[in-house]
Amino acid sequence: MKFAFLIFKVFPYGGVQRDMLRIAHDSVNAGHEVTIYTGEWRGDKPDARIQVQVLPSSGWMNHQKHQSLIDAMQQALAKSPVDLVVGFNRMAGLDAYYAADPCYVERMHKKSFFYKLTGRYRFFAGVEKAVFGLHSNTQILLLTEREKQSFQQYYNTPDKRFYLLPPSIPLEKFAGKNRANCRTYARQQFNLAENANIILTVGSAFVRKGVDRTIDALASLPKPLQDHTWLIAIGEYESKSDMQAYAQKRQIAHRCIQAGGRDDVADLMVGADVLAHPARSELAGIVLIEAMTAGLSVLVTDVCGYAPHIVQANAGVVLASPYQQSAMNTALAEMLQSDQKMVWQSNGEQHTQHIKKTTSATAEADYLIALASGKA
Secondary structure: OEEEEEEEEEOOOOHHHHHHHHHHHHHHHOOOEEEEEEEEEOOOOOOOOEEEEEOOOOOOOHHHHHHHHHHHHHHHHHHOOOOEEEEOOOOOOOOEEEEOOOOHHHHOOOOOOOHHHOHHHHHHHHHHHHHHOOOOOOEEEEOOHHHHHHHHHHHOOOHHHEEEOOOOOOHHHHOOOOHHHHHHHHHHHOOOOOOOEEEEEEOOOOOOOOHHHHHHHHHHOOHHHHOOEEEEEEOOOOOOOOHHHHHHHOOOHHHEEEEEOOOOHHHHHHHOOEEEEOOOOEOOOHHHHHHHHHOOEEEEEOOEOOHHHHHHHOOEEEEOOOOOHHHHHHHHHHHHHOOOHHHHHHHHHHHHHHHHHHOOOOHHHHHHHHHHOOOO
8 A cells, every 4th residue: 555644844853753754664664655745854864665755835934835835745646646645744635644733723722813813823723623623534643642632622523533542662772772881972972071960852842842941950950060960952943942042141051062963862862861851832752752761760841741651650750730940940950869860760661661562563554554444
């Protein structure tokens, strides 16, 4: 069978992009064909078994570019029909949608009446309704049960159109990693002392992932602790974000390293001390699962969909809502000095190993194949 995966852009270490590529590889490994249609691709292309078509788009505003790209995708599909169309962004005409973003209409609910008349709002609300509305037949691959309630509140989407996915556990990514060697490697990469504490952030959204909150917490550390602690921020942020300028205002720019996209994230995770992910919004947060798999203690807000796994495993600290920076500051200081580190590390590893043993490693691809063959 032939699958088409539609995604607006692909860049290294974007969570949705990584998931999309993993599902694509699982699909071709099962004997099916996958073509990825996108408007932008950064980083290495997948192996030759997966076709990639980068399509043009135009428009002054972001939503205009998105609509132009959707039109180009639909035209490409009309020329090369497939058995199943899978979207990793919201748009009309999808057979299946990988729901990696929170409900847009819910997030915009408190916006003014005039904002809801803008082209931007009408576009994003419209494509969301095209996926979740009652008149849609799109099947929805859901990451967390909690988010289903949000969509159903606004769209009355039937239960039968949701399929709850288990978190993907990347055991192979971290197999054979030696913690002592990775600790040394991580510090050598950034010319840090052997006894340096490393706080790691991983993500492509500076504000939404709470990197600014992590910088604030680092700035609040007691001076003796701060003098031995660095933030390593992995990811390519939005053009409007300026991490160094923000850190400079907090007078700790010399302790904040913006590392960009890297291909050694697994080694850095195993070698770091704390993953900080005080996100303002996070539908799931696969980086939390990766951190637990790596045996990295996690500091996270409870708004993240996968935060309950941290609680269940006792693999770190989950900050309660409403968010308080003082609680973040205290938690970070305590975690860096806690004798619980090894317990958190071991608990996280055991938790993800249990999930791996009790769920399918190719759950998303399995479901898509069944859906395409009419068996789902």
